[in-house]
Amino acid sequence: MKAKQIVLAERPKGLPTAATFRFEDIETPALQDGEVLLDPLYISVDPYMRGRMNDAKSYAPPYPLDAPIVGGIVAKVLESKAADLTAGDTVVGYLPWKTKIAISATEVRKVDVNGIPPSYYLGVLGMPGLTAYFGLVDIGNPKPGETVVVSGAAGAVGIVVGQIAKIKGARVIGIAGSDDKVALLKEKYGYDEVINYKTTEDMKAAIAAAAPDGVDVYFDNVGGDITDAVVANLNFFARIALCGQIALYNNTKVETGPRILPTILTRKALIKGFIIGDYAPRFGEAMQALGSWVKEGKLQYTETIVDGFDQLPEAFLGLFSGQNQGKMLVKA
CATH class of the missing domain: 3.40.50.720 (NAD(P)-binding Rossmann-like Domain)
Structure with a gap:
């Protein structure tokens, strides 16, 4: 299956530019046992990603050059060779910027989208x-x-x-x-x-x-x-x-x-x-509180959604000029 990916083309000095990113055409490999094929629904762009573009020691390793950028993505399962996921499920994970993603099912988590917008799992519930x-x-x-x-x-x-x-x-x-x-x-x-x-x-x-x-x-x-x-x-x-x-x-x-x-x-x-x-062992506590506040109407949320996978670099750069209100997302 043909797809596109976005890789880190260069390490930026100062504010990243369009030249920081490179689009590539790729072939998505056939699924192996335990893997799923995903269709991204929403892709997150976040300020922390800028730090990972530097070749410097930090709490997260640098993005490798010439490899796909990785970030939060909510996706739909198109095909599954994993026991716990089936076609049509909605999942979230830290995944590569690709238009089709073949990956181990252990890299994603199934989420409940009954009455909850899928994008919320990259924002208020993410x-x-x-x-x-x-x-x-x-x-x-x-x-x-x-x-x-x-x-x-x-x-x-x-x-x-x-x-x-x-x-x-x-x-x-x-x-x-x-x-x-x-x-x-x-x-x-x-x-x-x-x-x-x-x-x-x-x-x-x-x-x-x-x-x-x-x-x-x-x-x-x-x-x-x-x-x-x-x-x-x-x-x-x-x-x-x-x-x-x-x-x-x-x-x-x-x-x-x-x-x-x-x-x-x-x-x-x-x-x-x-x-x-650092708080991973307590995520359940937070999700319970946040989910309750959302359902009770105590916690409102705003999203800025940019349409199109090709707009990912532009959406990311928009974070640094304040173009977003609330969570900045790209609808793939």
Whole structure:
């Protein structure tokens, strides 16, 4: 069977470009025992993928050059030679960017799409939702009445973080990059205040005005100048869940900004970086909570869906210019 794949053609310096990716025509091999043939439905593009394009030590190995890029995919089973899966099943896994995928059934997990959009397993019921849950509940641990600040608040993780914080009884302040996102966060997701960092000259003062009682929990998806401004407003015993640093991912040199550790020390604050895989033994706990909140209407979700497998590189690049509201997906 003929198919297409997208491989990493070069290691980008700074922001990736179209030349970072290469399309190839391939033949899909015949299935072996224990394998399934998959037709991708939705393909996830995520900021963490940028780090894997570098040849550098990190929590996940670099993508090999000239090999298919791998990420979260929800797919339909077209054919099965595995005991536990049949044609028509819907599965999710970390899979190669291909239009048809022949792979061991052990690499995927069957999911229930009865009343749940399949794409949600790449978003609110997938890696972003799990990330939001453990980062906020386990590290941030907000108490009723405390103030939670979320950077990248209109992204796939941020919109879930804010809603969980409200469920926990906190006051929630978001930071986003457009007036449309400000309105979305306040009107649909219940954020108490939202700051448009692109039109705000003094972020430190803006955060102080929005959080007159100080910041108790900071969920950091962005880093850079925004994080410097939030740290300046921390309360004693504040907690920072360090989830992402998208403002810095494409830098070609190390920036020197304000030294935040003296503030962390004097405010007796906690800062903890985390990777969602560390919480794998507790995924069941999170899925039960997230699934219940979705069914109860307490947890809403937004997706930005780009149509067409050929648009994958463009959708990925759009993450770094803020083109997404909520989870960015490609409908294959």
